[in-house]
Amino acid sequence: MADSVQFQTIPNPNRLSDDARAQLIAEPGFGKVFTDHMVTIEWTEEAGWHDARVRAREPFSIDPASAVLHYAQEIFEGMKAYRGSDGAITLFRPEENARRFNQSAHRMAMPELPEALFLEAIERLVAIDAAWIPAGEGSLYLRPFMFANDVFLGVRPAKRYVFCVIASPVGAYFKGGAKPISVWVSDNYSRAAAGGTGAAKCGGNYAGSLIAQAEAIEHGCDQVVFLDAAEHRWVEELGGMNIFFVFDDGTVKTPPLGTILPGITRASVIALARDKGISVEEARYGFDQWQADAQSGRLREVFVCGTAATIVSVGRILHSGGEFLIGGGEAGAVTQDLRDRLVAIQRGETNDQFGWRRTL
Numbered sequence: 399m400a401d402s403v404q405f406q407t408i409p410n411p412n413r414l415s416d417d418a419r420a421q422l423i424a425e426p427g428f429g430k431v432f433t434d435h436m437v438t439i440e441w442t443e444e445a446g447w448h449d450a451r452v453r454a455r456e457p458f459s460i461d462p463a464s465a466v467l468h469y470a471q472e473i474f475e476g477m478k479a480y481r482g483s484d485g486a487i488t489l490f491r492p493e494e495n496a497r498r499f500n501q502s503a504h505r506m507a508m509p510e511l512p513e514a515l516f517l518e519a520i521e522r523l524v525a526i527d528a529a530w531i532p533a534g535e536g537s538l539y540l541r542p543f544m545f546a547n548d549v550f551l552g553v554r555p556a557k558r559y560v561f562c563v564i565a566s567p568v569g570a571y572f573k574g575g576a577k578p579i580s581v582w583v584s585d586n587y588s589r590a591a592a593g594g595t596g597a598a599k600c601g602g603n604y605a606g607s608l609i610a611q612a613e614a615i616e617h618g619c620d621q622v623v624f625l626d627a628a629e630h631r632w633v634e635e636l637g638g639m640n641i642f643f644v645f646d647d648g649t650v651k652t653p654p655l656g657t658i659l660p661g662i663t664r665a666s667v668i669a670l671a672r673d674k675g676i677s678v679e680e681a682r683y684g685f686d687q688w689q690a691d692a693q694s695g696r697l698r699e700v701f702v703c704g705t706a707a708t709i710v711s712v713g714r715i716l717h718s719g720g721e722f723l724i725g726g727g728e729a730g731a732v733t734q735d736l737r738d739r740l741v742a743i744q745r746g747e748t749n750d751q752f753g754w755r756r757t758l
C-alpha cells in the first residue's frame with residue numbers, strides 16, 4: 399500500500415557545486431545531463447513495494463542473469479517539471495503518467511505501482527534536485543522506469559522488480575528547436591501490430607524502432623513515421639511522438655488509439671483544439687491520402703507532439719517514392735497557436751483552465 403511505504407532520504411554527499419551545475423544546465427541538450435539524485439523502490443513477491451529511497455544517482459549492480467537483460471521486461475515514462483516565471487515548480491498532468499505506467503505494467507505482466515507512490519517518488523526527486531530545473535525555455539525531464547530483476551533464465555514474469563526515477567535538465571529535443579522537422583516514412587519496418595505492445599511504453603518498442611530511425615537519419619530526416627503492420631498503409635505515429643493533420647476546412651485528424659502510444663500531449667492537444675471549436679477526428683489516415691491531400695492543397699499543416707518534443711511542425715516528408723513539402727516547409731498557424739497555448743499552460747504563463755498543472 400502506498401501509505402505504508404516510507405521513503406528514506408540519503409542526500410548525495412558529492413552533489414555538484416552551484417557553478418558546475420549552472421554550467422551543465424546552461425545548454426543541456428536532451429538527455430545528456432543528469433541530476434545528483436535518483437529514487438528507487440523495490441518490489442518482491444513476498445514484500446510487495448518496499449525500500450523506497452531518495453539517494454545519490456549511481457550505477458546499478460545487477461546480476462548477468464537478471465531477467466531484464468534477456469527478455470526486456472521493462473517499462474518507462476517521460477514527463478517534465480517546469481519552473482514558472484513566478485518561481486513555482488509544476489508538473490504537467492503527472493497523474494496521467496502514473497496511470498499509463500500502470501497500463502504498461504499490466505501489458506508487460508509487471509506489478510502495478512500505486513499512483514500515489516509514483517507521484518510521491520516524482521515529487522521527492524524534483525524537490526531534492528529543484529536547483530537543476532533550468533529557468534526560461536528549459537525543463538527537468540523525468541524518467542520513471544521499472545525493470546525485472548530476477549536472477550532466472552526461465553521465460554515467465556519476474557518475481558523481483560526495481561522502480562527508479564532519474565531526472566535530466568533538458569532543452570529542445572530537436573537540434574532545430576521549434577523549426578519544422580523532416581520525416582522519413584518507413585517502407586520496411588512496422589512499430590506495432592494489433593495484440594502487440596504498441597500502446598505500452600516498454601523499452602522493447604524503442605529497440606525495435608531504432609533501425610527505422612537510423613534509416614530516417616540516413617535519409618537526412620529527423621524522425622521516422624511508422625505505418626500500420628497489416629496493410630502498411632495507415633499512418634500510426636513516429637518513433638517518439640504522435641502525429642496530427644490540419645486541413646483547409648479547419649478540421650484536424652489524428653490516428654486512433656489501439657496500436658499507438660496514447661500520448662498525454664496528444665490528449666491535451668485534442669482538448670485544446672476542441673476548446674477552440676476545432677473539430678478533431680481520431681480516424682485512420684492513409685499515406686496515399688496524405689500524399690494526395692498534400693498535392694491538392696487540402697492538407698495545410700502536419701505536426702507531431704510528445705513530452706520531449708512538445709509540438710513541432712513537419713515541413714518535409716521523404717519516402718521511397720520521393721518527397722514533398724507541407725505548407726512550403728514552414729510552420730503553420732494552427733500548429734503555432736496550439737504550441738503557444740500548450741507551452742503557456744505548462745510554464746504557468748496562463749490560467750490553468752483544464753486543471754493540468756500540479757504544483758509542488
Ligand code: PLP
Pocket residue numbers: 476635636637638639640659660661662663664703704705706
Ligand atoms: N509516441 C511515442 C512512441 C512516444 O515515445 C511518445 C513519447 O512519450 C509519444 C508518442 C508522446 O507521448 P507523450 O505525449 O505522453 O509524451
Ligand code: COI
Pocket residue numbers: 475476477637638639704705706707
Ligand atoms: C518522451 O517524449 O517523453 C519520450 O519518451 C520519447 C522519446 C523520444 C524521448
